[in-house]
Amino acid sequence: MMNRSRSPRWERVGFQGLVLWTGALLVLWCQVGVALAARPAPPEDPEAFVVAPTQLVAETLEQIIAVLQNPTLSAEARRQEIEALAFAVFDFKTMSKLVLARNWKKLDPAEREEFVAQFKIYLSRNYGSRLDRFRQTEVVISGARVEPRNDVTVFSTVADGEYAGVQLDYRLRQRDGRWRVIDVVIEGISLVANFRSQFREVLSRKGPEALIRQLYKKNAQPDSESSDATSTETDS
Amino acid sequence: MLWSEPWCTVMRPERTTELKVLFLNRFFSNRSRMGIAALGLTLATGLTVAERVLAEPPEDALPPTVALEAEVDDGLATPGQMDPKRAMAAEIEIQREIAEGRIPNPDPWENFNRRMFRLNEQADVYGFEPAARAWRFITPSILRKGIDNFNALLLMPVVLGNGILQLKPLNAVQDIARIVYNATFGLAGLIDVATMVGIPQNDEDFGQTLGYWGVPSGPYVVMPFFGPSTIRGSVGRLGDSAGTYYFSLLPIWATFMVRGIELVNLRARFLDEFDENRRESFDYYVFLRDAYLQNRRARIGRARGENEMLPGAGDDLYYFDDEEEWDMEDSERAGDQDGSGVQREPDSVKSSPVGGADDESK
Numbered sequence: 001m002m003n004r005s006r007s008p009r010w011e012r013v014g015f016q017g018l019v020l021w022t023g024a025l026l027v028l029w030c031q032v033g034v035a036l037a038a039r040p041a042p043p044e045d046p047e048a049f050v051v052a053p054t055q056l057v058a059e060t061l062e063q064i065i066a067v068l069q070n071p072t073l074s075a076e077a078r079r080q081e082i083e084a085l086a087f088a089v090f091d092f093k094t095m096s097k098l099v100l101a102r103n104w105k106k107l108d109p110a111e112r113e114e115f116v117a118q119f120k121i122y123l124s125r126n127y128g129s130r131l132d133r134f135r136q137t138e139v140v141i142s143g144a145r146v147e148p149r150n151d152v153t154v155f156s157t158v159a160d161g162e163y164a165g166v167q168l169d170y171r172l173r174q175r176d177g178r179w180r181v182i183d184v185v186i187e188g189i190s191l192v193a194n195f196r197s198q199f200r201e202v203l204s205r206k207g208p209e210a211l212i213r214q215l216y217k218k219n220a221q222p223d224s225e226s227s228d229a230t231s232t233e234t235d236s
Numbered sequence: 237m238l239w240s241e242p243w244c245t246v247m248r249p250e251r252t253t254e255l256k257v258l259f260l261n262r263f264f265s266n267r268s269r270m271g272i273a274a275l276g277l278t279l280a281t282g283l284t285v286a287e288r289v290l291a292e293p294p295e296d297a298l299p300p301t302v303a304l305e306a307e308v309d310d311g312l313a314t315p316g317q318m319d320p321k322r323a324m325a326a327e328i329e330i331q332r333e334i335a336e337g338r339i340p341n342p343d344p345w346e347n348f349n350r351r352m353f354r355l356n357e358q359a360d361v362y363g364f365e366p367a368a369r370a371w372r373f374i375t376p377s378i379l380r381k382g383i384d385n386f387n388a389l390l391l392m393p394v395v396l397g398n399g400i401l402q403l404k405p406l407n408a409v410q411d412i413a414r415i416v417y418n419a420t421f422g423l424a425g426l427i428d429v430a431t432m433v434g435i436p437q438n439d440e441d442f443g444q445t446l447g448y449w450g451v452p453s454g455p456y457v458v459m460p461f462f463g464p465s466t467i468r469g470s471v472g473r474l475g476d477s478a479g480t481y482y483f484s485l486l487p488i489w490a491t492f493m494v495r496g497i498e499l500v501n502l503r504a505r506f507l508d509e510f511d512e513n514r515r516e517s518f519d520y521y522v523f524l525r526d527a528y529l530q531n532r533r534a535r536i537g538r539a540r541g542e543n544e545m546l547p548g549a550g551d552d553l554y555y556f557d558d559e560e561e562w563d564m565e566d567s568e569r570a571g572d573q574d575g576s577g578v579q580r581e582p583d584s585v586k587s588s589p590v591g592g593a594d595d596e597s598k
Contacts, residue, residue, distance in 0.1 A: 098554060126516045149555060165437065167534075171554065183554070188534020193553055194526045198518040214518060221515070 043146060050144040053152040053172040053179045060089050061139050061156070068137075083124045091180035092120040094173060098182065099195045103203050111208055118215040125219060137161045139168065150174065151182070342529055343456045352458040353521050359461060360503075365510070368503035375504075382426040383501045388437070389418050389425030394479035398440035402448045402539060407438050439535065443472025447536035456525055464528040 043049035067073065067081045096116045097104050107115060138159040145153050151173050158166045169185040183192040202211045343349060372380070392415045399407035414430040414437070422429040431437065446468050447453065454467030465473070483491050503510075517523035 126512070147554075151554060164431075173554075187531050188537070189527045189530045190553065193530060194523060195518075196553075197526045198522045201519045201522045211518075218516065218518075 043150065046146045049146060049150075050152055050154075053174075054141060054144045054154050056089065056172070056179050057154045057156070057170050057181075058141055060085060061141075065137065065139070086124055087120075089181050090123075091173065091175065091182050092116055092123075094175070094180075094182045095119070095192065098192045099199060100203075101196055101200075103200065103208070106203075107208050111212060114212055115215070118212060118219060121219050122215055137163070147171070152179070153185075343525060345455055345457065349456065349458040349525075350521055352460050353524075355460055356458065356463060357520075360510075364500065364503050365507070367500045368507055371500045372504040372507065375501075380501050380504060383498060384505065385418070385422070385428045386425040387498045387502070388428070389415065389422075390480065392418075394442075394476045395438050395440045397479050398442055398445045398476075399438060401442075401445045402440065407440070410435050411438060440539070441472055442475035443469040443532070444536050444539050445475075446472055447532070448539050453529075453532070456529060464524055466529075466532070469532065 063085055064082055067078055067085070070078070073081070093116050096112075096119050099119070100107070100115070104112065138161075139156050140159045141154060141156045143155045145155070147153055151171055154170045154172065156168045156170070158164055158168065167185075167187055170181050171183040171185065172179045173182045183190055185191070199211060202214060392411060396408060396411040396415070399411055414435050417430040417433060417435065418425050418428060421427075443466075451468055453469070456464070456466050457470065459465050459470060462470075462473070483494075486494075513523065514520055
């Protein structure tokens with residue numbers, strides 16, 4: 001009797017308790033999850049933390065310089081190889097987001113995809129084609145630093161050649177267990193910051209369609225390589 | 237080096253403009269120059285203080301729409317080229333950000349600056365650039381390199397003086413050694429022996445010295461023919477011209493010849509880079525302005541011994557408080573119809589960006 005009268009009560013309490021506890025845990029877990037997502041704890045051992053991104057940068061630099069110094073490749077082949085390297089190392093989606101900042105929200109999803117794709121082409125074309133002037137460059141990595149929220153900046157300096165002493169910093173972010181570059185800072189000039197203000201200017205004056213149109217137009221321009229070649233021919 | 241080049245050459249045009257100022261020896265006596273520098277300095281600090289005081293926003297600052305209307309009245313916005321609703325939204329957002337101080341406006345005199353910028357561009361396209369092309373055509377590269385080195389030696393007193401003003405004995409020793417080496421073994425500066433020996437080329441100017449001692453940069457200004465600068469930078473140039481005072485001892489035609497050759501020589505070195513920057517930037521004025529400001533900030537940061545190689549925006553540049561929100565927004569739009577609040581769950585936040593975007597595109 002006692003048992004029977006008690007058990008439903010127990011069960012009821014147990015059920016309530018269960019609900020309460022799971023609810024509380026859920027809330028707690030959500031909050032912890034949100035807090036973690038927003039600001040991951042700094043690594044316990046910064047030096048060990050920094051090893052992977054530093055190595056990634058060092059290896060990529062080495063590969064790029066090896067490609068640049070390879071005399072058997074044609075200019076076009078060189079560019080393609082470097083493009084492939086850059087595509088693997090740069091996180092173009094995050095870069096696009098950072099570059100557009102709050103304006104990212106004003107692009108609809110189709111436009112976003114278009115923007116990321118075109119921005120990627122733009123960067124690789126315009127910067128890839130300039131590399132041919134940098135054959136005998138050596139870049140020395142001088143250190144790395146953990147940034148807030150566990151980004152890592154790798155510092156490097158150009159050791160010789162015409163641009164000796166120029167400082168290059170790479171900012172990397174880990175996403176899905178992979179380190180990828182999200183910004184390049186040259187002599188204090190950040191690619192993301194600079195494009196951000198330029199794009200902000202275009203967006204505020206003409207709107208997102210115009211920006212994407214402009215990107216297409218730049219990408220459709222005759223190859224800068226060929227125009228460079230002609231200009232140097234006439235000059236020297 | 238990948239990615240490096242367009243940006244690092246940006247700082248070099250700035251150097252050309254620093255050279256131009258050395259003509260100032262011709263037009264101002266030492267005393268009047270100091271007077272102007274002092275005046276400018278007071279003006280600059282006064283302006284920045286005034287700006288800060290005035291910019292202290294009252295708690296209920298202008299509502300964004302009012303700011304927008306003011307903007308349109310200025311004729312800055314060019315309506316009609318775009319979907320007005322979206323452009324409006326973008327504009328409001330930017331105005332609000334500036335009003336909230338999230339984006340400090342570095343360029344309050346943009347209208348004037350753009351006009352000056354246009355003037356300088358004309359001067360370059362029709363004056364300097366053709367001259368530089370011709371110069372590159374007729375001279376061997378070794379001669380151009382020699383002139384560059386010679387010019388660097390001429391500027392060394394400026395570097396030395398500012399190193400001392402920033403209390404850097406090591407730099408001063410390096411600078412003196414560099415002057416001695418290059419002036420003697422380097423055949424009066426034509427060969428850069430010091431770099432071969434391993435003495436670094438320091439880079440200081442009076443603008444940096446002022447920054448080092450905490451003088452604020454003041455608003456960005458484009459000087460006619462002298463190029464991008466800030467109030468502090470312009471004052472710094474005047475100060476620096478004291479370091480090359482020996483130039484006013486030459487006859488005037490000689491000054492013009494030497495300076496002219498040096499400028500054209502320097503411009504010739506960066507012909508391709510200028511072209512590329514012009515062609516590839518989306519707004520060349522903004523490109524140059526930001527590059528200049530960021531580069532200056534980094535250099536001054538380095539002079540002060542901060543390991544701060546990042547543009548001062550720091551956190552603002554790489555994170556947004558609502559970054560998760562962006563990702564979420566994709567999924568919110570995808571699941572708009574049911575309007576449920578499921579998106580608040582953390583794992584839907586994590587998984588949403590890819591899935592959400594896909595759903596949307598279908």
